[in-house]
Amino acid sequence: MLFQRMRVPERLPTTTVSDRQYRTRASGRGRTDDASGGDGPSCPGSLIVVSNRQPYRHEYEDESPSNSTGSDGTSSHGTDGGLARADDQRSITVDEPTGGLTAGLDPVVQETDGTWIAWGDGDADFEVTDDRNCVAVPPDEEAYTLRRLDLSEEAVDAYYYGFSNRVLWPLCHGFPDLIENRPTDFEWYQTVNEQFAEAVSEHADENAVVWLQDYHLALAPRLIRESIPDSATVAHFWHIPWPTPETFRHCPAGGHILEGLLGNDLLGFHVEGYVDRFLDCVDRFLPAATVDRTRRTIRYDGQTTRVVATPMGVDAEGYDRDARSTDRDRLSSLFEEYGILQGTTLGLGLDRLDYTKGIPERLAALERFFERNPGWRGEFTFLQKATPSRTEIGTYQQYGDLVRSEVQRINRRFGTADWQPIVYTEDVLPREDLCTLYRHADVMVVSPLVDGMNLVAQEYVAASVDGDSALLLSNRVGAHERFGSHALTIDPTDTDETAAQLEYALSMSPYERQRRLNTLRQRVFSGDIQSWMATQFDWIRRVHDDAGSSDESDRTGRRADSESDSREPTPPV
Ligand code: GDG
Numbered sequence: 003m004l005f006q007r008m009r010v011p012e013r014l015p016t017t018t019v020s021d022r023q024y025r026t027r028a029s030g031r032g033r034t035d036d037a038s039g040g041d042g043p044s045c046p047g048s049l050i051v052v053s054n055r056q057p058y059r060h061e062y063e064d065e066s067p068s069n070s071t072g073s074d075g076t077s078s079h080g081t082d083g084g085l086a087r088a089d090d091q092r093s094i095t096v097d098e099p100t101g102g103l104t105a106g107l108d109p110v111v112q113e114t115d116g117t118w119i120a121w122g123d124g125d126a127d128f129e130v131t132d133d134r135n136c137v138a139v140p141p142d143e144e145a146y147t148l149r150r151l152d153l154s155e156e157a158v159d160a161y162y163y164g165f166s167n168r169v170l171w172p173l174c175h176g177f178p179d180l181i182e183n184r185p186t187d188f189e190w191y192q193t194v195n196e197q198f199a200e201a202v203s204e205h206a207d208e209n210a211v212v213w214l215q216d217y218h219l220a221l222a223p224r225l226i227r228e229s230i231p232d233s234a235t236v237a238h239f240w241h242i243p244w245p246t247p248e249t250f251r252h253c254p255a256g257g258h259i260l261e262g263l264l265g266n267d268l269l270g271f272h273v274e275g276y277v278d279r280f281l282d283c284v285d286r287f288l289p290a291a292t293v294d295r296t297r298r299t300i301r302y303d304g305q306t307t308r309v310v311a312t313p314m315g316v317d318a319e320g321y322d323r324d325a326r327s328t329d330r331d332r333l334s335s336l337f338e339e340y341g342i343l344q345g346t347t348l349g350l351g352l353d354r355l356d357y358t359k360g361i362p363e364r365l366a367a368l369e370r371f372f373e374r375n376p377g378w379r380g381e382f383t384f385l386q387k388a389t390p391s392r393t394e395i396g397t398y399q400q401y402g403d404l405v406r407s408e409v410q411r412i413n414r415r416f417g418t419a420d421w422q423p424i425v426y427t428e429d430v431l432p433r434e435d436l437c438t439l440y441r442h443a444d445v446m447v448v449s450p451l452v453d454g455m456n457l458v459a460q461e462y463v464a465a466s467v468d469g470d471s472a473l474l475l476s477n478r479v480g481a482h483e484r485f486g487s488h489a490l491t492i493d494p495t496d497t498d499e500t501a502a503q504l505e506y507a508l509s510m511s512p513y514e515r516q517r518r519l520n521t522l523r524q525r526v527f528s529g530d531i532q533s534w535m536a537t538q539f540d541w542i543r544r545v546h547d548d549a550g551s552s553d554e555s556d557r558t559g560r561r562a563d564s565e566s567d568s569r570e571p572t573p574p575v
Contacts, residue, residue, distance in 0.1 A: 042109065043538075044114075045211055048117075048207065049117070050213065051111055051119070052118075052119045052202060052212060052215065053120050053218075054120065054166070055120060056123065056124075057107070057120070059096070059124035060130050061096075061125055062126045064093070092126075098140075111146050112143070112145035112146055118148050118149070119205070122135070122152055123158075128152055131150055135151070136148065136150075147205075151194075160184070160191070161218070162218065163392065165187040167392050167395060169187065169188075169254060174243050175358045176243070176246075178249050181252060195220070196222075199222045202226050203230055208233045209233070210231070212235065213237050214239070215239055216241045217242055221259070223265035227265040233550070237268040237538070237541070238263065238268070239312075240269065240270065242454040243454050244276040246282070247282050247283050250287070264288075264291065264302045266307050268307070268310065269308070271309070273311050273483050274311045281298070308541070310541055312541065314455050314457070315533060316460040316464055316531055317464075318530040319464075321465040322465065324434070325438075328434065336435060336439065340385065340425050342425055346383045347382045350384070350387075350440070351385070351448075352387045352458050354388070357398070357401045358452055358453060359451075364500070365424065367449070368384055368412065368501075368504070378508070380421045382423075383422070383425060385427070387439075388426070440462045440465035448479065450479050452479070457481075459475055459481045459489070460481060464526050464527070466523070470519075471519060473518075476491075477492065477493055491503075
């Protein structure tokens with residue numbers, strides 16, 4: 003049986019925002035030195051982060067549950083208290099999306115006094131901004147400027163639920179059959195990218211470091227490059243995989259996508275394999291580009307783009323610390339709330355409800371496991387937490403239906419009056435509960451069919467502070483390159499192998515668990531979010547210095563090239 007009960011999650015610590023704190027302030031313009039106020043990674047200029055998703059969202063309290071799921075499945079927790087009053091006297095709360103990217107970048111932007119440009123998707127977002135659509139955040143500290151883009155419903159439907167998530171997401175994850183190329187989606191994608199670029203140009207000075215995030219903004223880099231000072235740097239991190247040329251040829255307007263990305267000085271991926279594929283695609287579909295595979299640079303239209311692999315990490319210390327502060331009482335309460343037998347051995351899965359995450363494959367392996375191991379029935383429970391995501395898209399609705407019906411079927415097959423093999427929930431968990439489950443789950447199964455990196459696997463390792471956890475990890479995720487065979491490797495489509503690895507994990511000696519985990523933890527801590535950020539900024543510094551040391555004719559050449567070369571790109575067919 004599915005777990006139906008809705009829980010009211012705990013709230014994050016109270017943040018009270020006064021009117022004063024809604025006043026925006028100037029961004030950190032005109033800095034010439036590294037901009038860092040603390041011990042964190044330092045950015046070589048005035049940082050402008052550009053992403054689809056914003057780090058803070060303002061909502062009318064009466065219309066927004068204290069804990070909600072964003073349209074991309076990003077979980078949010080309302081901060082407490084009556085924070086502000088709109089003109090009509092409704093209270094406004096501030097949500098802090100808890101995704102790895104925003105959580106990781108937010109402290110860095112705070113330290114650098116930078117600017118963050120993003121889609122304002124909260125219903126009270128523009129109630130609190132100034133006439134430039136800016137608001138100072140975080141609400142209680144006013145550390146940096148959040149510039150919001152006001153996108154129409156039509157724009158969001160076409161740009162976000164259209165080209166981004168019906169074309170680029172399936173394409174980059176190697177599912178060309180799932181591409182839905184609707185008539186005006188690409189035009190809207192272009193329009194929204196232009197809006198982002200225009201906003202950037204209003205904030206960027208000659209020392210700006212523009213750092214774009216992800217696949218929603220593939221066209222913006224070239225537009226930005228053409229509209230901000232030459233001395234500013236444009237960098238981009240692509241959080242999802244890059245496809246092979248055989249798959250990329252299915253991309254509508256693929257030539258435009260490549261041209262857009264080659265407006266960057268620096269383009270980052272999680273792993274080397276994606277870098278290689280990107281170079282392959284440029285080689286094949288942009289004949290005018292010069293690809294230097296040794297230096298990993300691309301010269302196109304007077305611009306040089308350096309392409310690098312910089313695997314993203316998590317806030318390892320934070321997960322370690324928060325996991326240590328959890329206690330067994332909270333675990334017992336969670337077991338009680340979810341109807342899990344006290345003392346049972348616990349397996350954990352935690353994903354967005356996305357067809358890339360391999361959830362049905364995981365369920366099939368669990369079914370095989372219980373078939374083969376009747377002794378574990380009643381003794382082992384698998385808690386699958388799935389966050390609904392992009393539910394406006396039919397493929398996602400069907401995927402959710404499939405997952406829920408498979409859970410029901412398996413539970414009907416093996417469940418008893420007081421035990422269900424799979425406890426399934428779509429609740430958004432507060433961080434404390436997440437860390438409690440991470441710490442106490444005996445085994446975690448991370449089985450995506452393909453995943454750019456996968457932060458969940460790293461968070462689990464960071465929160466496994468007792469040395470008695472085991473991780474089954476798909477060999478098709480970026481994180482596998484970091485962990486290798488120190489995790490228990492699985493091919494997620496091999497049901498027998500995954501079931502066998504689960505058996506192995508549950509029978510593994512304490513010594514082997516500890517030994518594997520020690521290595522995994524060492525890798526998670528040495529490649530954490532802080533070190534990722536530092537590496538990004540080192541690369542940005544390097545491409546900036548390289549560009550600065552190139553002669554003036556080169557810079558002039560960029561403009562001359564782009565002016566003389568007005569031909570349409572050749573989209574791959
Ligand atoms: C994309 C790429 C790449 C989930 N449920 C709850 C919750 N979460 C948090 C997790 C984790 C994040 O959401 C999910 O991150 P993933 O990396 O696993 O997956 P995607 O959302 O697909 O992310 C991926 C990533 O970008 C970064 O580059 O690794 O490959 O697909 O941080 O903890 N957090 C809380 N409650 C929940 O219920 N608090």
